[in-house]
Amino acid sequence: MTTGPTTTADEAPLFEPESPFRDLFDDPRWALAMIRATVLEAAHPQIGAALADNSTFVAHPWRRLRNTFLSMRRMFDADPAVREREAARLNRLHARMSGSDPRGRAYDAMDRGARAWVVATLFESAVTMCRLSGQPLAQDTMERMYAEYRAFLAALDGDAGALPEELNDFWRYYDRVVEEEPENTEAARIILYRLFDHLPAPALLEGAPTFWAAGRAVAGPLLGAITVASLPEPYRRKAGLPETPGAPVLMQGAYLAAGLTRFLPTSWINAETIIETLSLSPDSDDPRARSVVALRARMKRAAALIRLLTPSGDDTGSFPGPGPATGAQRRPAREFFHQVLDQTGDGYLDWPDLAAMARELATRLDLDEPEETRLYDAFAAWWRELQAALDTDGDGRVSADEYAAAVPSLAGPALIRVAEVLFDATDRDGSGTIDADEYRALFRAGFRRDLTITDGTYGRSAFVGDFLSFMSGRRTNTLYDPLLAEA
Structure with a gap:
């Protein structure tokens, strides 16, 4: 290469x-x-x-x-x-x-x-x-x-x-x-x-x-x-x-x-600032989030005015885009399929979708070899499990109907391996726990989210459990939604 x-x-x-x-x-x-x-x-x-x-x-x-x-x-x-x-x-x-x-x-x-x-x-x-x-x-x-x-x-x-x-x-x-x-x-x-x-x-x-x-x-x-x-x-x-x-x-x-x-102040047209601001959510750790919250409130008031003027319009549009996370609630199967699993937006789940997840995780966490290859291999094994369990018509991919009909628990051995690879990539010192500095690197730098740790560490089992709860579609998760569900 x-x-x-x-x-x-x-x-x-x-x-x-x-x-x-x-x-x-x-x-x-x-x-x-x-x-x-x-x-x-x-x-x-x-x-x-x-x-x-x-x-x-x-x-x-x-x-x-x-x-x-x-x-x-x-x-x-x-x-x-x-x-x-x-x-x-x-x-x-x-x-x-x-x-x-x-x-x-x-x-x-x-x-x-x-x-x-x-x-x-x-x-x-x-x-x-x-x-x-x-x-x-x-x-x-x-x-x-x-x-x-x-x-x-x-x-x-x-x-x-x-x-x-x-x-x-x-x-x-x-x-x-x-x-x-x-x-x-x-x-x-x-x-x-x-x-x-x-x-x-x-x-x-x-x-x-x-x-x-x-x-x-x-x-x-x-x-x-x-x-x-x-x-x-x-x-x-x-x-x-x-x-x-x-x-x-x-x-x-x-x-x-x-x-x-070009005649505007430089700070107004700084591309990095604009892109990062557009990506912020209200519960982000970033100090700019407070401004975002205020701006979103103004946007909602403007939206309410538009609804008064055009009451018959469709508020959501036709594109199946993601919505804000609402905490640890169970996400409907079809919603999870379109918001998280179908990364390419073609209406099906196949290997490119899971490869896109691996790519996004590797990019956010700035992984090098061999951690990146381990992550891809773990996602590839998960895809083989999903294909075997859900591809009922044998066309090599999983449709939204096939996924919703099965309503599966996707937390099999391969998905557990994905979580373990992520944990190992975060646990830089090999202590078996993610300490305060490591979890900040993962969730704040990687996902732009805060994570409350009562005892100062995040254990392997807790990490794996949270990740599986999200990736199996059992619960929404404000930690992972911004990474794999947001537009």
């Missing part, structure tokens, strides 16, 4: 402090450019198939956004050791994603050409973003930025040979790929036509479903139209995407308006 080039702490940073690449992190225009780049990535047959089979971006888009942003921050860190560690983690993650698409074509998330296309779409969308917002990049800046994107690819693949060395050659490469490779894939269609229309509320706005649904009903179609209008014309023609009257003007205005936000 490729893990990127070896680096030392004495080497120069991959991206200098004044890097054009680094400057994009807090640029509001980047949000529009990222949506565009993601559609172009998903249109690639290999990437689209991998996303459709393995990604959680439909059911858990905000969680995916947060993890992607965190990963990019690590990849552009000044410390070479941080970059190398993140590159190795990403390569381990992608090495576990392979299969075939509905047409029987093989895909592999480690394919060098597909990975190069991801980087290419990011670079080209950044250039397009600047051009559409009236601030085109100078040639020398564009060349410097392209060199940085190639360095990013080299950090993942060990070299950047899959992308042309010179910028002029890149444009020929890009035009050729746009003409030959992208298709109207299911993943691209979901992003353009389903994701925006059914986008679940972030944790901050879960308490105001009417308010969120009203805003989404307006913003969703606009974002879709803006994104379609910004895509390369050859792909729009090939995919048969509609040309909405006025969309080019709307797109230009959106990019120009986003560009004007």
Whole structure:
């Protein structure tokens, strides 16, 4: 498995402090450019198939956004050791994603050409973003930025040979790929036509479903139209995407308006702060939670006003999104299936759903080998148990009906092993208990939740019991809900 080039702490940073690449992190225009780049990535047959089979971006888009942003921050860190560690983690993650698409074509998330296309779409969308917002990049800046994107690819693949060395050659490469490779894939269609229309509320706005649904009903179609209008014309023609009257003007205005936000105070447009705030829940340990509680109260009042004006509306929308945890109450089987088990949001439970759980846990807990592999192996064993017990029609996956009909107790030996692997990863000193520092690292850093421990330790049996109660669907659990149930 490729893990990127070896680096030392004495080497120069991959991206200098004044890097054009680094400057994009807090640029509001980047949000529009990222949506565009993601559609172009998903249109690639290999990437689209991998996303459709393995990604959680439909059911858990905000969680995916947060993890992607965190990963990019690590990849552009000044410390070479941080970059190398993140590159190795990403390569381990992608090495576990392979299969075939509905047409029987093989895909592999480690394919060098597909990975190069991801980087290419990011670079080209950044250039397009600047051009559409009236601030085109100078040639020398564009060349410097392209060199940085190639360095990013080299950090993942060990070299950047899959992308042309010179910028002029890149444009020929890009035009050729746009003409030959992208298709109207299911993943691209979901992003353009389903994701925006059914986008679940972030944790901050879960308490105001009417308010969120009203805003989404307006913003969703606009974002879709803006994104379609910004895509390369050859792909729009090939995919048969509609040309909405006025969309080019709307797109230009959106990019120009986003560009004007550069005059706002830096603290207002800090991407990391915005993403973290959207992810906060009222019972979080984070000091900002108090502000969130007050804001949610205002949102509820606004939602109540909207309900008075539109009393016949559906408060919840059509997407089966998660709701706030209500304590240790039994969760209905179908609700647990859609909120926790069906991580990919395709209506079925199969291995990619459990792999997504393992991936999320490993990411939140920042696991290295061999703990990460032990966790994946434990989840794989749990999937085999679930498949044997619940897959009554033998189609290789478990439907919501099969799960609800069985109403099983899922706390078998394999699930116990999952809990034990998590406990061992947390019990760093091997004492057999999780002390105060260890549980803070697990629940506060990992899950952003406080955990009351009366005697100062958290024993193995208590940990395993709590985890099993949640994962078997017997009880809601405010500790684990934010990790696996929230959007």
